Amino acid sequence: MLAVDSSIITTRSLAPIGPAVSKFERSMGQAAVRRVVSKEHVFSEGDQRRQVFRIEEGVVSIYKTLSDGRRQIVDFAYPGDLIGLGTLPEHVLSAQATCDSKVRCLSAAMLEREAESDPELALKLYKSVSQELAATRDLLVSLGQRSAIERVALFLLNLSRKAAAQDGPAVHLTMLRSDIADLLGLTIETVSRSLTKLRTMGVIDLAQGGTVVKLNDVARLSRLANA
Amino acid sequence: MLAVDSSIITTRSLAPIGPAVSKFERSMGQAAVRRVVSKEHVFSEGDQRRQVFRIEEGVVSIYKTLSDGRRQIVDFAYPGDLIGLGTLPEHVLSAQATCDSKVRCLSAAMLEREAESDPELALKLYKSVSQELAATRDLLVSLGQRSAIERVALFLLNLSRKAAAQDGPAVHLTMLRSDIADLLGLTIETVSRSLTKLRTMGVIDLAQGGTVVKLNDVARLSRLANA
């Protein structure tokens, strides 16, 4: 998601750059942290957009639903990511925790006010959204052009890149198959079949009831992903 | 600074957003205008990102290609749109005119320098990219969840909304079927079949060799699009 460089929000890393520590940044440290349990919503489409949230722990899915219930996850937000930014007074997306998580709650109005007087902050927001746009475009290419196996392989690679530091060579899937399916524009069954196919080929191993994936051959996975 | 991945950002309607005229905007008027004929590239993936372009006339497709030649169009840029923004020194997308077009060439370095000292400009960039992100997400939902007919119907509706002022009730398709197909993640044949199906149902009319679409029943088209 918005891989907002933490210097947007953490007093420590920004301090050396700017002349003063902004009001916004000072208050970050004090901002309330909210616990959200698995499947709980952080916000929903149509809610007043009063706050912006930074993920502190866990994973939050950002999604849209069609009138008939079909759901498209647009991104998974990981610790450090900012969610809820936008230009409209209401949320146009929903955010739901895929596992027990923690989010820091920030005032949207304050962030926007700060950005008006702080070109550095505004520029960081701009660059962060640019990054998010780039990620969304990559996903778009997957949905438009890649086969099921390619999408799943690429998803695992992206996940392992993000989780590299924490998890080591094995990736923990904190989300359900249905979440992965709704991200990749597939059905649960197709996701499952793709995973077992990758396992059968020896490219990955599944453990802990399918919630942990070990990547045995990243190079081959990359080739399979067509990345 | 942020190690931000760069992308070419298509920002919609940069100019109309703010009241003040910045140095950047004043100098826009003097910038060189370049003619690009149909199918000519404005820039390609991997090119040095020296310039940013504003569409003056025509339509430019912004796309990515996979190693095996599959192509995904990420957006069509219309007059007023900015393309080529980003944070990396090289373009990560390609831009190709779908019809004879004109683009105004602006210095990327200058725009970025201006933004650093002009919070207003930085904020405009941020808002523009946010809008572009929203549009990309909408397309993502289409590719992930909608059927061929739904995608085509929605595409026509979006197009008519954009072209409303110029074209009246009929929409001129300035791009080929293959461009539409590569935007919607379909094949040319499926796009063609979807269009004829809509025509058979009486929802649209096709004229001028399929390059002009008249929307007979926008409400029904909306229902078909599931929008």
Next chain:
DNA sequence: CGGCGTTTTGAGATATCTCAATGGGAGTGG
């Protein structure tokens, strides 16, 4: 141990793709 939510596996249905042929319009050269 039992029940529940989730994942996996299976078999058949189907939307979309692929391959192939036809048709149409615009431009070119005779």
Next chain:
DNA sequence: CCACTCCCATTGAGATATCTCAAAACGCCG
């Protein structure tokens, strides 16, 4: 002005990846 060609769009028929529906297996928690 007509034929020719090229490029593109349409249509058709068969192939196939993915979906749908259904059942079984798994793991977790009470």
